[in-house]
Amino acid sequence: PAPPAALATHGAATTVHQRSDLVASERDRDVEGPISLRSHDLDRLDPEQDSGTAAGAAAAGPVSGRRRVATDLAAFVGLNVVGFAVFVIRFGGEQSLVPILGDRVGMTSTQLGLSIGVITLVSLGLLPLLARLLDAGWRRRLLIPGMLVAAVAIALYPVADSPLAFGAVVVAAGVGAAVGGIVPGVVLADVAAPGRQGAAMGIFRSTGDLGAVVGPLALGLALDHWGAGAASLSLAAVAGVSALAYLALVRSPKSSSGV
DSSP states (O other): OOHHHHHHHHHHHHHHHHHHHHHHHHHHHHHHHHHHHHHHHHHHHHHTTTTTTTHHHHHHHHHHHHHHHHHHHHHHHHHHHHHHHHHHHIIIIIIIIHHHHHTTTTOHHHHHHHHHHHHHHHHHHHHHHHHHHHHHOSHHHHHHHHHHHHHHHTTTTTTTHHHHHHHHHHHHHHHHHHHHTTTHHEEEHHHSSSOOOOHHHHHHHHHHHHHHHHHHHHHHHEEEEEEHHHHHHHHHHHHHHHHHHHHSSSSOTTTTTOO
């Protein structure tokens, strides 16, 4: 029989070997974890590719990556269209076109200020509900109806021939645009690449500022040359086109059908 010292040495060596195997297996599992997640993402983004093998995953990766970049770029364009429209509605509509048309139907400055104030109060009151719906994945179901309501209400500006009726359509348009306008910033955070959120938000806000400049000028020219109907329909078209742009360009992730 082996001496006790030899047995002790053999047992210690066996224990060390087992521990080294355990550490190696844990290390391998840590390394394989992200790889398996990436493979799963590739399958989800490009289900037509056979990524069950290493060759399939290698073939799917570049194609899926290009599709993802194209999808995110289209979404970014769609979000900027909506941002532009929201600022046109706010600065070209509420702050420029609405006071002129309101004066034509006999709306006083107090009534106009009350209408704008109601828009702000209703929008603030809706914020908790909108936040819960956004957390639940609602994107299209907020933006599309909101912008369409704004478009219809704006188209009714020339038809509203009393201060009360005009104030009602102004409030409807403002609240609809506010509900739809809260969505792009949330979606932008989802599609912007890590480390580029600042640049994406800067471009988004600059596009909005462009709408704030172009909106009053374009609507003022339309009002002077073609009348209130043309100016109102032009603004309504901006709201409607922004909803269509979002619907066409911003795709819903498979994990969230509410976007």
